[in-house]
Amino acid sequence: MEKVLEVYNNIKDRLSNPFVFSFICSWLVYNWRIPVALIRYDKSQFSGCGCHTIFDFISFELAKTNSFLFPLFFAFVYSLGIPYVKNFFRIVSACAQKWGESEEIKALDGGKIGINKYLKLREEYKEAIKKLEDVDKEEKKYLTEKGKLLTDFNGVREELNQKIKENGDLRDSLARTFDSSILNGNWLYNSSGKLNQKIKINNSSYSVLDNNGFPTIVYEMKHFFIKSDYIFFVLFEEEPTFRDNPMSIIHNLRRNNDDSLVGMLNGEEISLRRVSEVNFK
Known part of the structure; x- marks a missing residue:
């Protein structure tokens, strides 16, 4: 069974070949007497041709010149030329359709159009309007998201600027907290044992002056700290002599x-x- 199917498939492949099929058709047309004789067997007609049997008649017809050459030539021309012929008619049809549509538009200029074409154009118009509405919705959605992002960005930027300002204020406040230059100047020191002792403060230098304005003892001001109205610092002698x-x-x-x-x-x-400085002297 498999062998039979294989033979059948091979025959089918051969016959489906355009050249083989066109050759068979050309041969049957060119040698039409043979298939007609096979279909309608008439011994009297064979005798008129000088043939005694149908086989003699077939041999007589096949012996004629070009019984195979012409069908082979036609099959070759058909196989190669039919694609060009098909494309030619397709091009002619497309040109005719284009020309017809152009002439129809010219003929309908200023006039009425058919109901079918009107309905088609209306559907196309509705589809175009729907697409335009979809694009408009997408654009509005995009603009809304853009506005929201811009608002969030401005909020974050304002918050960042506020933090930067607070950080700057804190840094300035912290710098002032440890800035001893706030006490720079000439001072008169008073205690239970000393009256109007001259003191000169210059940044971290704390000098005790004599009546002529010369320093007798110089201290280094350390651990300076100021908060509100309270001030704290510690003085250390820069050059201790007796201790x-x-x-x-x-x-x-x-x-x-x-x-x-x-x-x-x-x-x-x-x-x-x-x-x-005047009152200090």
């Missing part, structure tokens, strides 16, 4: 104003008053 360990003097003061300080110095009540 192995430098003496430290703890100041715990309060500001009455920018030019007046009161408080404790190692447990003793003191006051400091800032004066101008």
